[in-house]
Amino acid sequence: MNYHLQPKSHKIAVLAEGSFGVLESKTATVLIRYLPDNIVAVIDSRNTGKDVSDIIDIGKGIPVVRNLSEAMQYDPTLLAIGIAPPGGELPPAWRSTIYEAIHSGLHIMSGLHHFLSEDVELVDLAEKHNVVLWDARKPPDNLPVATCLAADVDATVILTVGSDCRVGKMLSGIEITQAARKKSLNAEFCPTGQNGIMVWGWGIAIDAVISDFTAGAAEEIVLEGAKNHDLLIVEGQGSLVHPGYSGVTLSLLHGSMPDAMIFCHQPSRKQVARYTVPLPSLPDMIMQYEMLTNPIKPAKVIGVALNCFDLSERESYQAIDAVETETGLPATDVVKFGADKLVDAIQRL
Amino acid sequence: MNYHLQPKSHKIAVLAEGSFGVLESKTATVLIRYLPDNIVAVIDSRNTGKDVSDIIDIGKGIPVVRNLSEAMQYDPTLLAIGIAPPGGELPPAWRSTIYEAIHSGLHIMSGLHHFLSEDVELVDLAEKHNVVLWDARKPPDNLPVATCLAADVDATVILTVGSDCRVGKMLSGIEITQAARKKSLNAEFCPTGQNGIMVWGWGIAIDAVISDFTAGAAEEIVLEGAKNHDLLIVEGQGSLVHPGYSGVTLSLLHGSMPDAMIFCHQPSRKQVARYTVPLPSLPDMIMQYEMLTNPIKPAKVIGVALNCFDLSERESYQAIDAVETETGLPATDVVKFGADKLVDAIQRL
Structure with missing residues (x-):
C-alpha cells in the first residue's frame, strides 16, 4: 500500500x-x-x-x-x-x-x-x-493476482464507475465519503489513482500496475480499507468504452467486487475525450457494467453523479431530471448540490 | 516488439x-x-x-x-x-x-x-x-496508450477469445494460421503471451505490460503484423469472466480491434479454473464479447474452437454438435479435426 x-x-x-x-x-x-x-x-x-x-x-x-x-x-x-x-x-x-x-x-x-x-x-x-x-503513482511490490477475496469483507463496497476519464469518479467518491461521514457512517474513500492518493494519503495507482496484477491491486485496496471501516467508496478509473483504459476499468470492477456502483458522467460529453468514439446511451453503459459483474458478483448501479461544471444551475437541474427519467435512478451533481442523495441510495442497500 | x-x-x-x-x-x-x-x-x-x-x-x-x-x-x-x-x-x-x-x-x-x-x-x-x-515475457519500452490505430490496418484481424485461461486460445490461433496458409492466405499469427512468442519468434506478452499501456501493446502487435500480412490471427488472453485477468482480456479486445472473433472453450470446464466462478452459458459469454466491441468497433464471434482433449472422439463430435446447435456457429476441435471449418468462416467475412 x-x-x-x-x-x-x-x-x-x-x-x-x-x-x-x-x-x-x-x-x-x-x-x-x-x-x-x-x-x-x-x-x-x-x-x-x-x-x-x-x-x-x-x-x-x-x-x-x-x-x-x-x-x-x-x-x-x-x-x-x-x-x-x-x-x-x-x-x-x-x-x-x-x-x-x-x-x-x-x-x-x-x-x-x-x-x-x-x-x-x-x-x-x-x-x-x-x-x-x-x-504517489508507484505501486507496491509483490501484488497478487486477484482471487475474489474482496467478496469476503464485511464492509459495504461501492465503486464509482463512469462513461469516460475525467467525469468525476474521484471527486464523487470523496464527496460521497464525506457526506456519509457527516451522517456518522464509518466510511472510507479508497483511492486508486495518484491524485486521490495525494489527497487522501494512501491507495494504489492501479493504472501503473502490471496488468496481471491490476485486479489484485484493487482487491488489496478493498482489504486494506475494510480493516477499519464499514463503508468503502472505491475510486473508479477510466470507462468500459475507453479504447485505451477499458482494461484498467474492468480489472478494478472484478478486483474490488462492489456491492453496488455509482455511475459518473458529464452530460455535455458526447464522445470519449480525445477519441472519436461516441458514448452509448446511459442505460446501455450502465447495463455493460452490471452485465460484467453478473458472473462473478452481481452488482447494480444505484445512483448517477453528474458533472455539470460547464452548465448553469438551471441547465444542471434539467440535466439531472433528464437522467433520472432516463435511468430511473437518483442523480445529482455532488459539487453543486451535495452527495446526500447518493448516500441515501447507499443506505437503502 | x-x-x-x-x-x-x-x-x-x-x-x-x-x-x-x-x-x-x-x-x-x-x-x-x-x-x-x-x-x-x-x-x-x-x-x-x-x-x-x-x-x-x-x-x-x-x-x-x-x-x-x-x-x-x-x-x-x-x-x-x-x-x-x-x-x-x-x-x-x-x-x-x-x-x-x-x-x-x-x-x-x-x-x-x-x-x-x-x-x-x-x-x-x-x-x-x-x-x-x-x-519472452519482457515487454518493450515506450509502449503507447491505445488510440484505435488498429482500426486502420488493411489486414483482416481475428482475435481468439474464450471462456477461461488454458482453453486453447494460443493453440487455436496457431492452427488457424497454419490452416489459412495451406489455403494460400497470407496469414500471420500474432502472439500475445510468452509461449506463443517463444514458438513464433515475436510478439508482446501483454499481461506483463503496465495496465495503462496494455491495449496499446495489443495495438502495436496488430500494426506490426499488418505490415506484411493480409490476415492476422491475434492470440487471446484470459476471459471476460476471469476475476484475475479480465482486464487483460478487455485491453486486448479494445486494443486489437478485431474484425471478428473465434470463441475458445473446453466443454468439460464448468467453472473458472482455480476459482469458484461458474461459467455462464456460451451464448451469454459470446454476447459479452460482442457487446463490449460495439461502442468502439463492432465485431461478431464467427466460430467456436473446442478443446476436447479429455473427451473420446465420439464425445468430441457430440460436444461439437451441441455447441453448433446452441450457438448457431461452426465449431470444431482444431487439434483433433483441423481448423479448416474456422478458416472457412473467416473467408466468408
Missing part, C-alpha cells in the same frame, strides 16, 4: 508553473479543493500576486507566487508537483525547482510517471537532506 | 526437470508441438531414457535426458526454460543449469516472470560467453 507521507500533516507548496488553471492542473486543483488548510502557496509565475480563487473559484486566501523562494516565506514542509509535464519526462526547469526544495528541507510529493524515488541524483540529494520523495 | 531470437533457427534443449507432462509443462509441450524439428532433447531426470512421445503423445523421436550434460551430445545451441517455477522465483537448481548452459555457449530462452536479462550475475556471465538471454 502506498502510505509514505500524510499530506494532512504538512504545509504544502504546489508547483503549477506555467499551467495553473481549472483544466490544466488537475492535481493542483484537487489538492486545493480537499486540502485547503494545508496548501500555503501555489507556484505559477504567470499569475504572481493573484489569489488562487481568482483563477479556479476555490482556495480563497491561498497566494499564487513567482517561485519556490517566494513560497518559502509561508514555511512549507512539502512541495507537491501539481501538473503533468508534456511528454511524460521531467522538464529541466522543474528539476531545478525540486533540487531547490530538497536543499530547503522540503519533502516532495509527486504523481508523475517519472518516479522521483528512482532518479539517482534526486535520491542522493534527498538522503543528504533527510527528506522523503513520495511517488 | 520482442524479436530477439529466432527459435526456428536453433537446436533447442528444453529444461523441464521434475515436471515434464501434458499439464505440468505447458511451455515445453507447446515448443514440442510447434518446433518438433528444432527440439533435440528434453531434460527431466524422472523420465530419463524415455521418448517424449511416451509421455505427451507428440514429439516422437525426441529423447528425454537426465541433465544438461547429457543433452549436450545432441549439440543444442539454445536452452529453453520449459516450466514455471513454484512461487515465481528461480529455484537454485535451475540457476546452476542455466550457468552451465551459458558456460557451454548456449543462448537462453525464458518465459519466466523473473527476467534473466535483469539478473546481474547471469547478464555478466552471458556477456562473457557471448550468448543472448531472451526473456
Whole structure:
C-alpha cells in the first residue's frame, strides 16, 4: 500500500508553473479543493500576486507566487508537483525547482510517471537532506493476482464507475465519503489513482500496475480499507468504452467486487475525450457494467453523479431530471448540490 | 516488439526437470508441438531414457535426458526454460543449469516472470560467453496508450477469445494460421503471451505490460503484423469472466480491434479454473464479447474452437454438435479435426 507521507500533516507548496488553471492542473486543483488548510502557496509565475480563487473559484486566501523562494516565506514542509509535464519526462526547469526544495528541507510529493524515488541524483540529494520523495503513482511490490477475496469483507463496497476519464469518479467518491461521514457512517474513500492518493494519503495507482496484477491491486485496496471501516467508496478509473483504459476499468470492477456502483458522467460529453468514439446511451453503459459483474458478483448501479461544471444551475437541474427519467435512478451533481442523495441510495442497500 | 531470437533457427534443449507432462509443462509441450524439428532433447531426470512421445503423445523421436550434460551430445545451441517455477522465483537448481548452459555457449530462452536479462550475475556471465538471454515475457519500452490505430490496418484481424485461461486460445490461433496458409492466405499469427512468442519468434506478452499501456501493446502487435500480412490471427488472453485477468482480456479486445472473433472453450470446464466462478452459458459469454466491441468497433464471434482433449472422439463430435446447435456457429476441435471449418468462416467475412 502506498502510505509514505500524510499530506494532512504538512504545509504544502504546489508547483503549477506555467499551467495553473481549472483544466490544466488537475492535481493542483484537487489538492486545493480537499486540502485547503494545508496548501500555503501555489507556484505559477504567470499569475504572481493573484489569489488562487481568482483563477479556479476555490482556495480563497491561498497566494499564487513567482517561485519556490517566494513560497518559502509561508514555511512549507512539502512541495507537491501539481501538473503533468508534456511528454511524460521531467522538464529541466522543474528539476531545478525540486533540487531547490530538497536543499530547503522540503519533502516532495509527486504523481508523475517519472518516479522521483528512482532518479539517482534526486535520491542522493534527498538522503543528504533527510527528506522523503513520495511517488504517489508507484505501486507496491509483490501484488497478487486477484482471487475474489474482496467478496469476503464485511464492509459495504461501492465503486464509482463512469462513461469516460475525467467525469468525476474521484471527486464523487470523496464527496460521497464525506457526506456519509457527516451522517456518522464509518466510511472510507479508497483511492486508486495518484491524485486521490495525494489527497487522501494512501491507495494504489492501479493504472501503473502490471496488468496481471491490476485486479489484485484493487482487491488489496478493498482489504486494506475494510480493516477499519464499514463503508468503502472505491475510486473508479477510466470507462468500459475507453479504447485505451477499458482494461484498467474492468480489472478494478472484478478486483474490488462492489456491492453496488455509482455511475459518473458529464452530460455535455458526447464522445470519449480525445477519441472519436461516441458514448452509448446511459442505460446501455450502465447495463455493460452490471452485465460484467453478473458472473462473478452481481452488482447494480444505484445512483448517477453528474458533472455539470460547464452548465448553469438551471441547465444542471434539467440535466439531472433528464437522467433520472432516463435511468430511473437518483442523480445529482455532488459539487453543486451535495452527495446526500447518493448516500441515501447507499443506505437503502 | 520482442524479436530477439529466432527459435526456428536453433537446436533447442528444453529444461523441464521434475515436471515434464501434458499439464505440468505447458511451455515445453507447446515448443514440442510447434518446433518438433528444432527440439533435440528434453531434460527431466524422472523420465530419463524415455521418448517424449511416451509421455505427451507428440514429439516422437525426441529423447528425454537426465541433465544438461547429457543433452549436450545432441549439440543444442539454445536452452529453453520449459516450466514455471513454484512461487515465481528461480529455484537454485535451475540457476546452476542455466550457468552451465551459458558456460557451454548456449543462448537462453525464458518465459519466466523473473527476467534473466535483469539478473546481474547471469547478464555478466552471458556477456562473457557471448550468448543472448531472451526473456519472452519482457515487454518493450515506450509502449503507447491505445488510440484505435488498429482500426486502420488493411489486414483482416481475428482475435481468439474464450471462456477461461488454458482453453486453447494460443493453440487455436496457431492452427488457424497454419490452416489459412495451406489455403494460400497470407496469414500471420500474432502472439500475445510468452509461449506463443517463444514458438513464433515475436510478439508482446501483454499481461506483463503496465495496465495503462496494455491495449496499446495489443495495438502495436496488430500494426506490426499488418505490415506484411493480409490476415492476422491475434492470440487471446484470459476471459471476460476471469476475476484475475479480465482486464487483460478487455485491453486486448479494445486494443486489437478485431474484425471478428473465434470463441475458445473446453466443454468439460464448468467453472473458472482455480476459482469458484461458474461459467455462464456460451451464448451469454459470446454476447459479452460482442457487446463490449460495439461502442468502439463492432465485431461478431464467427466460430467456436473446442478443446476436447479429455473427451473420446465420439464425445468430441457430440460436444461439437451441441455447441453448433446452441450457438448457431461452426465449431470444431482444431487439434483433433483441423481448423479448416474456422478458416472457412473467416473467408466468408
